[in-house]
Amino acid sequence: MTSADDVLAGLHDTRGWREDFYRDLHAHPELSGQESRTAASCAERLGEWGFEVHRLGGGVVGVLSNGQGSTVLCRADMDALPVKELTGLPYASTATATDEGGATVGISHACGHDVHVTCLLGAAQLLADRREQWHGTFVALFQPAEETASGARAMLEDGLAQRIPRPDVAFAQHVLGLEAGTIGTTIGPVMSAGDSIRITVFGQGSHGSMPHLSVDPVVLAASIVIRLQTIVARETKPGKFAVVTVGSSVAGTKSNIIADRAVLLLNVRTYDDDIRRQVLSAIERIVQAECDAARSPQPPTFEYYDQYPLTSNDAAVAARVRSAFQRHFPDHMVDLGRVTASEDFSRIPDALGTPYFYWGVGGFAPGTTAPPNHSPYFAPLVQPTLDTGTSALVVAALDYLAHGRDPVAVAIA
Secondary structure, three states: OOHHHHHHOOHHHHHHHHHHHHHHHHHOOOEOOOOHHHHHHHHHHHHHOOOEEEEEOOEEEEEEEEOOOOEEEEEEEOOEEOOOOOOOOOOOOOOEEEOOOOOEEEOEOOOOHHHHHHHHHHHHHHHHHOHHHOOEEEEEEEEOOOOOOOHHHHHHHOOHHHHOOOOOEEEEEEEEEEEOOOEEEOOEEEEOEEEEEEEEEEOEOEEOOOHHHOEOHHHHHHHHHHHHOHHHHHHOOOOOOEEEEEEEEEOOOOOOEEOOEEEEEEEEEEOOHHHHHHHHHHHHHHHHHHHHHOOOOOOOEEEEEEEEOOEEEOHHHHHHHHHHHHHHOOOOEEEOOOEOOOOOOOHHHHHHOOOEEEEEEEEEOOOOOOOOOOOOOOOOOOOOHHHHHHHHHHHHHHHHHOOOOOHHHHHHO
């Protein structure tokens, strides 16, 4: 029996509170930057289990020191989305909140962060209860505001690196539309880099009956939207991945008024820094050229926001943890491939100089078409999802903590 088996022998004993905690958290979601209730619950439980608890940057970090050995960091994101839940579950969210724009919105854990929090808490208790099975330091990090790409940065800016020992390795996971009970892994790029851009183009307003006196921003915006489609189709090398989406185009308020500006909201996804720079440069070039062609009275403006780094799994760490997963989940491993969504988790290990591994956890019944993350119908099965996610964190952590070996030295050996 391995140390992971010994620690996970307590999985059944914790199942009751984990399921109750998950349902309560699912019913009480909090928007990005507003996760006070969730953070307090995490801090309270970590304190009860003997962790040294720090509150910083809107998040919570628990440090459990258990002798000499490696330091392992595991991270879970806590925030929910401004999405009204439509699952019909008995524990479905009916919560509302005020968003940054002052609007009242429905909120739900439509991305599964409630699963992530519950699994990390479960792993934290199992490791705290069975310290004789491992040695080293376990760091449980509960991060706010992943959905706005600001939470990891906020914790770093609030002194995370000074409050915890430098991790030798870092882990995170995400519940996805895979079959419940499965673990999906890949080596190298796993989650894309993401950039959102607010572009304002300027025209000259006029009466709808006098278009010759205007510079019409609606026509200008339409030309830009069409031309942007050529970036991937005609400027990106075949086989290289890039996505350019125009999610919003807004101009004017009335049918017979030609407005003086239009606002476009773009989203870009890439797996390669060179491709990212190429795509962003092409966007600015095309927008500027179309504005010149339309006789725009002033240059366009570009506001970059919600920018996510590339998540790329370290090859040595990924190979090692995948081997541990194969031993523990021999019939439940799948190839995750590249996921086109984005994450800000990697900001933390990158800032700390720590290699990392990020994997997927299945949450849906076999043979069904799972709703995508961010859908109002997104609702993973409680089990075996929670047990799988909790076990995966324990198995990954103990592959380093049970041996107490330096992961860099192991990789070189």
